[in-house]
Amino acid sequence: MKNGQLITITDMVKDYPIGKGYFRALEDINLTIGEGEFAGLVGPSGSGKTTLLNIIGSLDVPSKGDANVLGHSIGQLNARQSAQLRNHHLGFIFQTYNLLPVYNVFENVELPLLLLKMEKNKRYELVNQALDWVGLQDKRKSRPAQLSGGECQRVSIARAMVKQPKIVLADEPTANLDAENSHNILQTMETLNRDLKTTFIFATHDEKVIQYLHRKISLFDGKVAKDEQVKK
């Protein structure tokens, strides 16, 4: 990791086997993403956004080349090391929130801290802090089924942010939200990015998200078509 660069991707290729052949989802990807960036992988469906996000999130591995995240070469990590990387340094926000339906808001947000085997008092402190960030203290006892889509996504953000990870990966975070909720969510994430210097990487084709991005990495047919900084 050099000069605040958290992610370095070099000549990366990702193939998926199909029958006797394969489908190339990503090709010749070269990217660096630094600390505190608010970047987006932008492109149409099938362009490879989610695949790239999954590799950065160590949920998948490159077929060729290297994806180095926080000094770890993703392709070289075993299952336990990948899990540790995700556990300690990465936060995920999903399109469909992926909240555990049998847990209440507090328990959902607390879960990553339980996996970190953090002591109870510290957990309570951090969960309360995360709920304050997203403004959901009054819903702490509610279950996901009792929340609106926007509230669910805010819980999801709190869960991703509670351990204050270096990187938060958000896959189509506003796809199921209306415009007002989308803006609220994005403003919350932008504030957290600014205040905590957390790197946010989005995979999106939603214009509402794109207008918030500080850096837009456009993908097309598995290749980086354009990589531009957006002046704010």
Add this chain to the structure above:
Amino acid sequence: MLAIKLAYRNLMGARLRTWLNVFVLSLAFVVIIWFKGVLNGWNQQARHDTISWQIGGGQYWHENYDPYDPFTVEDSHAPLTDEMTAAIKQGKMTPTLISQASIYPQGRIQSVSLRGVDPDQQILELPTEYLKSDDGEIPAIIGSRTAKNSKLNIGDYVTVRWRDVNGTFDANEVKIVHIFKTDVPTTDLGILWIPIDKHQSMVQMPNQATTLTTSHEIGYIGEFPGWVFKDHYFLLSEIREMIKAKSIGGYIYFIILMSLAMLAIFDTQVLSIFRRQKEIGTHIALGMTQKQVVALFTVEGAMHSILAAFLAMIYGIPLLALQAKVGWSMPAGTDDFGLTLSDTIYPSYSIGLVVGTTLIVLITTTIVSYLPARRISKMEPTDAIRGKIQ
């Protein structure tokens, strides 16, 4: 520890779904323990009654005697030795002389086993004191089953025909002086108990016996040439076999109940794998390894049986304790089954039974939970997160 914590949280969170499974499993616990308790209670009662009514502390059999071969009865008798007579006088054993006979109640012919027993004996619960008589008649006591079969009542006279030691037929009338009730059918069915001295005189076998039943407190006394000592293990083998046969029936119950309970757990777990794929993916994304997720799901399944054990304790202990106190009344007619079966069976529960049942249920539930959970290890995390069925 984390798996236990999360599994507990998941189960509590699933509310009704969890409690339905737990209730079914707790039923399996209670019914299995109850059924085994009934068999244990039956076994204990049957052993106790057989010892009290029939075999005492063990029996000396004449070497030719085989209760399953009627042809041996004729030759299964021998004079009592001085040592035997002394032991009888000391109350250490009591003789029984067995011969075959026929009775003619109301003109019908029925084969019976004629058994001479000492009216003063104190070893068996058989009410032999009714056989004390000075009026020259031959008093006889019979069991309620024999009384029912032969339609004999107290005070009735019935003709008995027998063969003496020389094979000569003779006949006389005996008077039914008492009808006793016993749970041990082998002291009742087809047996006519008369005083041994009368019996010895009838069959011309003075001072002879077929078996000698020892006192419960003493048991084996020593070697007597021509006589073989039969201990409890041998004499109770029929009961043991009967309980074993009933236990097989019990195991079938056990398997059915366990299958139902396990099906519920297995169903829940299999459904979980499909329905909770996103949850599995989320756990992985949050930093769990696939092995940890497998452990979580396995513990979650196994925890059903722990909760079921607690639930079973809450309603099972009072229920089973009540049943052990009031017993389980056998339906009318079970007397005729030919089994050593009292009117009421009092279930008997042991620590081993409870702990054994709990362990079996726990281990089975864990295995049943592990099998579907193992599928998780084959799931691609990226597909799991999206809830994509694989």
